[in-house]
Amino acid sequence: MTEQQSTTSPSNATDSQQTHFGFKQVDADKKASMVAGVFDSVAAKYDVMNDLMSMGIHRVWKRFTIDCSGVRSGQRVLDLAGGTGDLAAKFSRLVGDSGQVVLADINRSMLRVGRDKLRNQGIFGNIDYVQANAEALPFPDNYFDAITIAFGLRNVTDKDAALASMYRVLKPGGRLLVLEFSKPTQDWLSKVYDMYSFHVLPRMGELVANDAESYQYLAESIRMHPDQDTLKGMMDNAGFERTEYFNLTGGIVALHRGFKF
Incomplete structure (x- = not known):
């Protein structure tokens, strides 16, 4: 074992290139x-x-x-x-x-x-x-x-x-x-999922993992995928x-x- x-970082990543980190650039x-x-x-x-x-x-x-x-x-x-x-x-x-x-x-x-x-x-x-x-x-x-x-x-x-x-x-x-x-394949499910992701999930992260910010990133990263x-x-x-x-x-x-x- x-x-x-x-x-190793990929050679094509330069300071001038931008990408998303959640909703941030x-x-x-x-x-x-x-x-x-x-x-x-x-x-x-x-x-x-x-x-x-x-x-x-x-x-x-x-x-x-x-x-x-x-x-x-x-x-x-x-x-x-x-x-x-x-x-x-x-x-x-x-x-x-x-x-x-x-x-x-x-x-x-x-x-x-x-x-x-x-x-x-x-x-x-x-x-x-x-x-x-x-x-x-x-x-x-x-x-x-x-x-x-x-x-x-x-x-x-x-x-x-x-x-x-x-x-x-x-x-x-x-x-x-x-x-x-x-x-999600249905509009109603997207709405429920958004509410859960942006309101419930960060609160859960704060209570259980003492980290709301990381779980806010999780919700945002999913939307950017x-x-x-x-x-x-x-x-x-x-x-x-x-x-x-x-x-x-x-x-x-x-x-x-x-x-x-």
Whole structure:
């Protein structure tokens, strides 16, 4: 079991480029450190808040992702932006002793929480921990059979670069699964979801995690993330084929899947 660090910043981020951090415009080369600050703050309460925010439904979304992954014994899996390791734990059992799971996250605090959680569950041997930037993955070409990124892509500064990096390290025949908050399919649900996101969620973050600001960012980052069809087009442009998406909980979350051939 190893832990590696690779946080290389993409060369195309310069002081003159702007990107969004929630609803704010910031220098592109500063976003990663700002996102890191958010997750440094929430890491210790991350699992508790996930259960509270989603009323436990995030477990159903993740189970569906696992079911759509097609992962089997002996394969290599990258759980990117893997956080506290919910998906990595499942994949570790699926790939078995002959397989490999890499839990990767750009944030060291989240990676440490995930590592400690999986070790406490008795998960050793076939799992490695790597601190890595999704835009410049430190892995060989054509290495993984499957890549998942759950609730992490919206925090990436250059999503096109990240998708290209994921495509590079996938084996031919491999598949990418992106589980992410998306756009509700019904107007009434959007209104209810907005009220919950901007009024209830920050208050919940303040009471439970003593951090309203980070959960305000969460709500804003979701609104700035590409919708279902836009993200599908971005995956197509990165080279993925047979791309599709599945709306979950009325489109509040969507699972995108694409293959490398």
